Amino acid sequence: MQGKLYAIGTGPGASDLITVRAARLLDKLDVLYAPAGRKGGRSLALSIVQEYLGEAVQIKERHFPMTADATQKQQAWDAVAADIEQDVKQGKQVGFITLGDSMLFSTWVFLLERLSDKIDIDVIPGITSFSAIASQAQFPLCMEKQSLAVMSCTADADALRAALNSHECVVLMKVYGRFTQIRQLLEELDLLDHAILMANASMGSEICYPDLRLIESGEDLPYFSTILVNRTWALN
Amino acid sequence: MQGKLYAIGTGPGASDLITVRAARLLDKLDVLYAPAGRKGGRSLALSIVQEYLGEAVQIKERHFPMTADATQKQQAWDAVAADIEQDVKQGKQVGFITLGDSMLFSTWVFLLERLSDKIDIDVIPGITSFSAIASQAQFPLCMEKQSLAVMSCTADADALRAALNSHECVVLMKVYGRFTQIRQLLEELDLLDHAILMANASMGSEICYPDLRLIESGEDLPYFSTILVNRTWALN
Known part of the structure; x- marks a missing residue:
């Protein structure tokens, strides 16, 4: 063989x-x-x-x-x-x-x-973390003519800002260790009502934060934490 | 129950x-x-x-x-x-x-x-067409600090151009009926050596075009045709 x-x-x-x-x-x-x-x-x-x-x-x-x-x-x-x-x-x-x-x-x-x-x-192929998060949280990604950007939070702040301004939906991967800056950016762009954070999606330890404002600044988020943003989908 | x-x-x-x-x-x-x-x-x-x-x-x-x-x-x-x-x-x-x-x-x-x-x-959740295409064609999407945009070809030409300029990787969905304009845009941006088209990914009728130049302008591509672009991955 x-x-x-x-x-x-x-x-x-x-x-x-x-x-x-x-x-x-x-x-x-x-x-x-x-x-x-x-x-x-x-x-x-x-x-x-x-x-x-x-x-x-x-x-x-x-x-x-x-x-x-x-x-x-x-x-x-x-x-x-x-x-x-x-x-x-x-x-x-x-x-x-x-x-x-x-x-x-x-x-x-x-x-x-x-x-x-x-x-x-x-x-x-495998299911991506962001597909799993969108399904678990029942939080849609793009529809019809909309677009999605998948970004690593290790990218430059300017690139993250540009993506958040250009696409209806943005997946922010590798949030770990960078949450405070990312939340500040989302607040500045008025996107906190359109964002969720999920960690350990689909695992026993899965946790979803439907309101990023409620996460303590010093909180040690799990390594597998991802934020989904959809400016056409209001949460709060 | x-x-x-x-x-x-x-x-x-x-x-x-x-x-x-x-x-x-x-x-x-x-x-x-x-x-x-x-x-x-x-x-x-x-x-x-x-x-x-x-x-x-x-x-x-x-x-x-x-x-x-x-x-x-x-x-x-x-x-x-x-x-x-x-x-x-x-x-x-x-x-x-x-x-x-x-x-x-x-x-x-x-x-x-x-x-x-x-x-x-x-x-x-389910496997997206672009994950299946990337796997079947062994054509990588992003790595490390890179970013991916997933666009519908029904979007404005300016939005498509901006995405192709801003992200290392771009998925172009809903190519059907718009191939000629899309190929022209990729040529203009010097991306034809970094793009593949796959139709009917993972089905018996799957077909991959690793060189978009070889597709006849009048060719009736299948309805499920998607283009992947990765400017950091050269093909030809």
Whole structure:
């Protein structure tokens, strides 16, 4: 049997928000590569797919350093790519799991760049965090001629402001550690009545703040916190 | 048993790209509302979910007029909302299926507006067409500090131009009937080497054009045609 790599988007957190295609594939894998959890814990991605894995699957957890040191990051990706290439060339069915969707804000793309010319690859999409949040909170994203911008809060303040002024809907990802500035920007643009924050969407620890004004300034929001803005949808 | 409405995103077209949650729910429904197919055919949304439906489910196809006449549209939505409300208040488990994701460019939101205060509702997200396209074509959307705009080609040319200038990645939905103008805009902005077009993503009739220059000007592209642009990812 020919070896192949399957890059699988796990969706936002709930095990049953992965696709049927992903669930069926996970049962057939020989090897599954998973990002190692932070602080030594089981990774979230691995916990999502656990119930679908076959009994014989070999799990290879790999640590991807969260560092500004580009060389260190490159080396980590090179090493994982080499391991995957070897497994696939031995004829194995190999999975790589990545949170949310596989092709949107996913470090999986660093592996794709290294492996696309070398081995056979299938990519399976996943539910994005913002789709899950919009559904859970029943907060619509765009309609008809409207537009949506998906921004990382690590972007420049000017880019965030421009997006909030140009699009009816804006998803603000990576809010963690930047909430105070982001809320101030939303207040300045008169958008606080059109924004919600959700953390840990679809997980047991999910929490939704339908009014951003009520979040204490010093509150330590969860790492997976995302804000949705829709200026055509009033909340309060 | 308490009645409930489940709004279910079916994903882009392949039956196995719906979520496990949706597949399990579909098996338990008493009634399923589905948009009627165009030209009298079975609707795409219904064909996607067919294999997951229980034997006893009652299917209620409803026609949603594609018209500029707002009154006619309002009446159609009012009527479907009234039917659903009645079924749910009789204690039934009722599904409503919608292509792609439930909360993004989905007419489902017109029902949500009418029903959210009246009955118990769960919304289940779906894979968006652009996630499916990015995965199938192995064409990445944003990374790190980059941003994504999701635009309808029915928007003003100025808004499309501004989005293409402001964001590393742009999804252009509803290309149908507007391809020539859109390609001209991409050429003008020097983005033709950074764009792909995919139609009928994840379906048997899927077709990908990795070079938009090779599409004949008069070619009748399928209705479900979408362009992805990533100015940081060169193709040709």
